[in-house]
Amino acid sequence: MHRLPLLAYLLILWTSFTGALTAGLGQGFDLGTEWPGALYRLIEATAAGSFEPIHRFSTVAAGLVVAIAAARHLRRAPVFAFGAVASLVVTALTGRMVLLALGGEVPPPWVYLIYPVNNFFAFLTAFFTLALAVDGVQWRRAVLLRGAAFWSIVASLSGAYMLGLHKIERAPFQYELALTPESAPLLIHLAAAAMAVGLAVTASLYGNGWMRHLLLAAAAMQSTSGVLIYLGALENTWAPGPQAALHALFAHMMATVSAVAYLKARGVGKL
Secondary structure (H helix, E strand, C coil): HHHHHHHHHHHHHHHHHHHHHHHCCCCCCCCCCCCCCCCCHHHHHHHCCCCCHHHHHHHHHHEEEEHHHHHCCCCCCCHHHHHHHHHHHHHHHHHHHHHHHHHCCCCHHHHHHHHHHHHHHHHHHHHHHHHHCCCCCCCCCCHHHHHHHHHHHHHHHHHHHHHHHHHHHCCCCCCCCCCCHHHHHHHHHHHHHHHHHHHHHHHHHHCCCCHHHHHHHHHHHHHHHHHHHHHHHHCCCCCCCHHHHHHHHHHHHHHHHHHHHHHCCCCCCCC
């Protein structure tokens, strides 16, 4: 275990958490489309109770630690190190695009891709930093981890798409659980989430150590927070509540732990 990449991983998760908390509390446009924004405005917004400037400060802090961790481990694992930095840069750029999308400055259909793309590169950043932190993993039936990682990513992307769609369109969350084109994103999300949680729980039975316990906890919390965010979205689409942050956090945790444990169990220690 390497401490600096692990710290970078935790900071990336924290950054995703604060970003989702900002969206969940309906604060995703407190500072307009400016980024990073004047320091005095960020401080004023923080004092007023906004989490958006905290998310921006967290992004900068995570970026510094990721860059240092990547530089220190560049020779040991160049692909993982470069991937962490590149993914973080794209995450920051697409995070800026989220503000432009909310401000109506990105035309359709590209505007609807902003949220899932930002979510995907946030996952990649966390994945690469965790891959830098972990050397080897002993895990029987590792193929279950591959399935858990894949379906976790599908669930995460479809969930981010729905969140972005309703925030951009300012449309209420009104899906019927029926086979209709309108309900397709929710049905895909629910099916993928069920597959991901089921495979993650099953895979955890064959693992050992802290990653096994983390995967099992993430799967349990992902299910619970999923129900809570669904109820919150029905009540207020723009601000479904702080459970959105928990849902995003455990989604990335489940996906990254599954993916990294699979690679390490297959012997991909340095890349």
